[in-house]
Amino acid sequence: MSVLAEVFREPTLAGVARELATLAAPLWLAALVGLLIGWAWRPRWAAAVVDVAGNNHHEPVAAAAAPATVADHFAIVPRAKPASVAPVTEEEELAVSTPDLMHLRRVVEEKDGGPAWTHMMDRTLQTFRYQAWKREPQNGPPQYRSSTIFEDASPDVVRDFFWDDDFRISNTWDDMLLEHDTLEECTKTGTMVVRWVRKFPFFCSDREYVIGRRIWASGKTYYCVTKSVPRPSVPRCSKPRRVDLYYSSWCIRPVESRNGDGAMTACEVLLFHHEDMGIPWSIAKLGVQQGMWGCVKRIEPGLRAYQTARASGEPISKCAAMAHANTKFVADELTASENNTEAGSTSNNAQAEKPKHWTGNLPKVFVIGSVVALACTFDKGLLTKALVFGTARRFAGPGRR
Structure with missing residues (x-):
């Protein structure tokens, strides 16, 4: 206030304006530096908000980035043309393609390079056994892996059972599914794009999913991939809320019955699942842990009802x-084709790696230097300097998000 009083004692209006401009200059400089920092290190959600506000006719950045996010959580090798699979030209036009199969096979074999799985649950009933594991990547929602072995069940029927959205609703074994629509389908490969609306607890709005899915078969083993896919043609609504990151895939295969007779009359379902539902991951983990067994117990009666319906014609x-x-x-x-592709990719990456020149850090050095200079000239208070220096350290560090 004393500084302002001195300013207004100037004899002329021009003098007052000049002194006010001098006083406000550090504030404008701080705002400019803040804008530079915000633009250089803006988080993904901020980019999505800007895109929604300015381009309502485009899909938000979060949706467009969903496949890349899935690839970040599960390393997918570049697309290649394996033997006995549809040509690459066809694959590139499909919502789910050969790299998704390769990835699922690596996850099934625990060769995807992700964190180790931690055991969560082991339950055995008369007609099936259930085991579950989880792992938590550094950047991404928790991931879950489960093994369910159904006695007296064929892989063909189990495959159809999990794909049958109509039966999910009519039988209510999946009581979260409220509605489903088929948006795209390819009768040659079986690839589909479907829209789901799933019911969430009362404190959350319902969720909408746009999912691509496809099945590959190797003998009696089926690899069933379902994942979120971007579709700008499907308009977004405030309710239900769109889920942009969703991955839920199965490996369905025959296994030996626990009766001990050596017959392959049981069926194992290996499920790999993760999604970003838009709620804190710690709360989502708690909900999964509390509700997992209750949901799993509903699957087995639903499968038996499905078997009965199929047997009755x-x-x-x-x-x-x-x-x-x-x-x-x-x-x-x-497998041979995938190994060749990975070898070529490793060679190319090795050739592409070059030492970075120090000039590549000039933008960061400029911004941090500006922040430091501002801290030294803006005011003499320790709080301001601590705040500005702390901000500089945060943005300069390797762990910014």
Whole structure:
């Protein structure tokens, strides 16, 4: 206030304006530096907000970045043409393609390079056994892996059961699914794009999913991939809220019955699942831990009802019929093709790596230097300097997000 009083004692209006400009200059400089820092290190959610506000006719950045986020959490090798799989030209036009199969196979074999799995649950009932694991990547929601072994169940029926959205709703074994629509389908490969609306607890709005899905078959083993896909043609609404990161895939295969007779009459379902539901991950983890077994127990009665309906000759739904249009492949040939692709990719990456020149850090040095200079000239208070220097350290550090 004393400084302002001195300013207004100037004899002329021009003098007052000049002194006010001099007083406000550090504030404008701080705002400019703040804008530079915010633009250089803006988080993904801020980019999405800007995009929604300025371009309502485009898909938000979060949706467009969803496939890249999935790739960050699960390393997917570049697309290649494996033997006995559809040509690359066709694959590139599909919502789910060969790299997704390669990735799922690596996860099944625990060769995807992710963190180690931690055991969560082991439950055994008369007709099935359930085990679950989880892991927590540094950047991404918790991931879950489960193994469910159903006695007296064939992989073909189990495959159709999980693909049949109509039966999910009519039987209510999946009581979270409220509605489903088929947006795209390829009858040759069985690839589909579907829209789901799932019910969430009362304190959350319902969630909307746009999912691409496809099945590959190697003998009696089925690899069923479902994941979120960006579709700008599907308009967003405030309710239900769109989920942009979703991955839920199965490996369904015959296994030996626990009866001990050596017969392969049981079926194992290996499930790999993670999603970003838009709620804190710690709360989501707690909800999964508390509700997992209750949800799993509903699956087995639903499967038995589905087996009974199929045995009685009831016609299958269109969703289940699409599960029959799966893509056949030879596992050994696909593995050999994947190994060759990975070897070529490693060689290219080794050639591309070059030492970085110190001039590449000039933008960061300029911004941090500006912040430091501002801290030294803006005012003499320790609080201001601590705040500005702390901000500089945060943005200069390797762990910014």
